[in-house]
Amino acid sequence: SSRASAVLSALDIPTTPVELDGVYDGTWKGSGDFIESICPATGEILARVKTASPQELHHAIDRTREAYLAIRTMPAPRRGEIIRQIREALFAKREQLGALVSLEMGKIRTEGVGEVQEFVDICDYAVGLSRMMNGRVVASERPGHSILEVPNPLGVVAVLSAFNFPVAVYGWNLSVSLAAGNATLWKPSPTTPLCSIAVTKIISSVLEKNGLPGAVAGLVTGGKDVGEAVVQSKDVDMVSFTGSEHVGRIVGKAVQARFGKALLELGGNNAAIIMPDADLPLAVPAVFFGAVGTAGQRCTSTRRLYLHSSIAPDFISRLQKLYASVAPGDPLDSATLLGPVHTAAALRIHEEAIEDAKASGGEVLTGGTPFAASDLSSHLRGGFFARPTIVRPGTSSVQHPAWSTERFAPVLRVAEFSDLSEAIAWNNGVPQGLSSSLWTRDMRNVGKWIGAEGSDAGIVNVNVGTSGAEIGAAFGGNKSTGWGRESGGDAWKQYCRWSACTINFSDAAPLAQGVSFPA
Numbered sequence: 001s002s003r004a005s006a007v008l009s010a011l012d013i014p015t016t017p018v019e020l021d022g023v024y025d026g027t028w029k030g031s032g033d034f035i036e037s038i039c040p041a042t043g044e045i046l047a048r049v050k051t052a053s054p055q056e057l058h059h060a061i062d063r064t065r066e067a068y069l070a071i072r073t074m075p076a077p078r079r080g081e082i083i084r085q086i087r088e089a090l091f092a093k094r095e096q097l098g099a100l101v102s103l104e105m106g107k108i109r110t111e112g113v114g115e116v117q118e119f120v121d122i123c124d125y126a127v128g129l130s131r132m133m134n135g136r137v138v139a140s141e142r143p144g145h146s147i148l149e150v151p152n153p154l155g156v157v158a159v160l161s162a163f164n165f166p167v168a169v170y171g172w173n174l175s176v177s178l179a180a181g182n183a184t185l186w187k188p189s190p191t192t193p194l195c196s197i198a199v200t201k202i203i204s205s206v207l208e209k210n211g212l213p214g215a216v217a218g219l220v221t222g223g224k225d226v227g228e229a230v231v232q233s234k235d236v237d238m239v240s241f242t243g244s245e246h247v248g249r250i251v252g253k254a255v256q257a258r259f260g261k262a263l264l265e266l267g268g269n270n271a272a273i274i275m276p277d278a279d280l281p282l283a284v285p286a287v288f289f290g291a292v293g294t295a296g297q298r299c300t301s302t303r304r305l306y307l308h309s310s311i312a313p314d315f316i317s318r319l320q321k322l323y324a325s326v327a328p329g330d331p332l333d334s335a336t337l338l339g340p341v342h343t344a345a346a347l348r349i350h351e352e353a354i355e356d357a358k359a360s361g362g363e364v365l366t367g368g369t370p371f372a373a374s375d376l377s378s379h380l381r382g383g384f385f386a387r388p389t390i391v392r393p394g395t396s397s398v399q400h401p402a403w404s405t406e407r408f409a410p411v412l413r414v415a416e417f418s419d420l421s422e423a424i425a426w427n428n429g430v431p432q433g434l435s436s437s438l439w440t441r442d443m444r445n446v447g448k449w450i451g452a453e454g455s456d457a458g459i460v461n462v463n464v465g466t467s468g469a470e471i472g473a474a475f476g477g478n479k480s481t482g483w484g485r486e487s488g489g490d491a492w493k494q495y496c497r498w499s500a501c502t503i504n505f506s507d508a509a510p511l512a513q514g515v516s517f518p519a
């Protein structure tokens, strides 16, 4: 369609119908199976992409290792300068790339552009990091000895990413990993190949300009088979995986079996807790954005809402008004707040989430039915639009699937509580531990929430919704979310090979702990 070709041609991607190379290791190629990029808003095929054959994949891993050998001795601030240039190149295409995210993933335009901005931000962060990845000097118990903790580059880092952040998750990994001196091989989601091709083209042009091997930031598109082969390769030092708990469990075990390093960023089942003293004009829109934004397809989307019984009826009726105001539209249209879910399969997941609640004896408070054709403008009728829904499960048992599962769709589950301890127990009672949010003005609640008796999630917010994190803090979750940390904070330390180096500059060679072993 002309709608799609306008977005694609702005990024020099040949317009449909076309077959594109989906592998880059210094040169573009692809002779494996085809995958199709489908526009979630219209259902049209945007392009067919040639994935990596097994041989091309092994070749790409070899090229990535060679690229690592080339880059590991480059001073870190010089690598930072490359990252700065990548930042500039991405920023120059921010709007165009953001539109491609909307076209191919389905999120609305401001979120598509925001995702590219996140990549820009983490590049800025990594440029600074390139002068700050410091080891330390440790006090030795032996005279004339120094102990250093030294970070060195790790090697080949494979990034396996999910469909819902087809640009930013790679950005978090690439920028920090490159600052640390590694070469990266990206295996993106098979449903967002165009985003990965466009990003890789932008980055490879910077690498080329600097005379660096393209395989410093290589790409292998493909499905499960390509993912499995990357994960099992002994030549991949670290696998940074973002995706579902189901696949993360398989990936984590496979990497562990060969004693590789794994960084897992898995599913969330995030709760917002609203106390009686909460500022409702702030809390209601935050829950609305958390549950309906990105059509409920953020790992940090609000999936559970725990309302204090004294404000519950008021809160629900305010929320219902906002739900009634949101209409599905073209994500490329800047007025749209609700785009499609990503695939036809996601529509089924949406139905399952509603069925879970009904099976528990629950009720639908808002939504619950599919959109009618007449709700959608004519060019969107082949798209995958799910009506945002609020349910009240018939049980508050966090073990029931109506509460315990992540259903990646815009379905919000609601229950009422009477005191904060009960709500925290529910918050913590599910397998996942990604994001959480408490709304209160009472300092006593805040102290409890962020302390030892509080939320067990990796992200613990107060008067801030569950979704939409900044890059400065380490991002990630606990328990079945995988314990991974990416982006800011100390996350960079995982991308390094650390050594404890004891140096003796004395004329004796004493043993540690005063051990005597005369020879």
Ligand code: NAD
Binding pocket: 160, 161, 162, 163, 164, 165, 169, 187, 188, 189, 190, 222, 223, 224, 226, 227, 228, 231, 242, 243, 244, 245, 247, 248, 250, 251, 265, 266, 267, 268, 298, 299, 300, 406, 408, 434, 476, 477, 481
């Ligand atoms: P998914 O698990 O289906 O796929 C993720 C990646 O794994 C894809 O690249 C896929 O091709 C690959 N893959 C599939 N099977 C594989 C196998 N056996 N071995 C190796 N790789 C394999 O996830 P998805 O549906 O694309 O994304 C949605 C999920 O991602 C949600 O659960 C969401 O919460 C999660 N997510 C988490 C975070 C986070 O930071 N915690 C961020 C974004 C998304």
